[in-house]
Amino acid sequence: METCVYCLQIIRIRVKNIQGYGRNTTTTPLLQDLGSYLFGNLHQLAGSALPHNRLRDLTRIYGPVMGIQLGQVPALVISSPEAAKEVMKIQDVQFANRPLVLATKMVAYNGNDILVGVYGDQWRQLRKICTLELLSAKRVQSFKAVREEEVLNFVGFLHSKAETPVNLTHLLFALSNTVIARTSIGKKCKSQDALLRIMDDLIEASAGFSLADMFPSFKFLKYITGDKSRFEIWHRELDQILLKKL
Known part of the structure; x- marks a missing residue:
């Protein structure tokens, strides 16, 4: 939180400098316009521990299809089944691209994979390979035998721990990773604990709002917040695990 406040103060100072060095002025329409450009609707999400609940409340006021500004980044909020069908089924090609955020740039090889890749010829080729060769x-x-064996082992482990608490999220991740590893490379991943730790860290880091993603014109934010160094470390660790597998 202290880092976020510090970064926002730097942004505020930079906006003031845009108005002109040395002016003895208070808030002006220009500064208000720049403030709206920089911060957008973030003030309407501030103070909410669950941003999606706050977005739900806003859509009840402004409608099921709502445009908002997250810092410098425009976003579209969809909150009705009809609008979701329009976006995800009828007009799915128009909304196929995912934002290339800092995490996908640094960890997912600049977004060159099927999960977060940009819709285009390369992505369609990856999907074709997955559909015809991997997921046919x-x-x-x-x-089937691999899945059944691992699920049986999973259920047996839960049964043996019936009287003690277990981390079900971690166990489900481990089950999924084991099945994927055995079906893709024919053996279990020896670095499973390290892989699950990295994935947990990545999910936690990517779940919230990132200042570097919301204010892309301020290149220094990824250094001040420490996001760049963290993602670089996770990227190197993932590379080492994948190289051992291959």
Whole structure:
């Protein structure tokens, strides 16, 4: 929180400098316009521990299709089944691209994968390979025994720990990772604990709002917040694990 406040103060100082060095002025329409450009609707989300609940409340006022400004980044909030169908099914190609945020740039090889890749020829080729070679009905059926064995082991472990608390989230991640590893490379991942730790860290870091993503014109934010160094460390660790697997 202290880092966020510090960074916002730097942004405020920079905005004041845009008005002109040495002016003895108070808030002006220009500064208000710049403030709206920089901060957008962030003040309407401030103070909420669950931003999605706050967005839900705002859509009840402004409608099921609501445009907002997250810092310098425009966003569209969809909150009705009809609007969701329009975006995700009818007009899905128009909304296929995902924002290339700092996490995907640094960890997902600049977004060059099927999960967060930009919609285009490369992405369609990746999807084709996955659909025909990895996720075809015949290929999925061929790994049925692996899935059943791992699920049986999972249920057996839960049964043995019936009287003690367990981290179910961690166990489900481990189950998924084991099944994927065995079906893709034929063996379990020896660095599973390290991989799960990195994935937990990445999910936690990517779940909230990032100042570097909301204010892309301020290149220094990714250094001040420490996001760049953290993502670089996780990227190197993931690379080492993947190289050992391959």
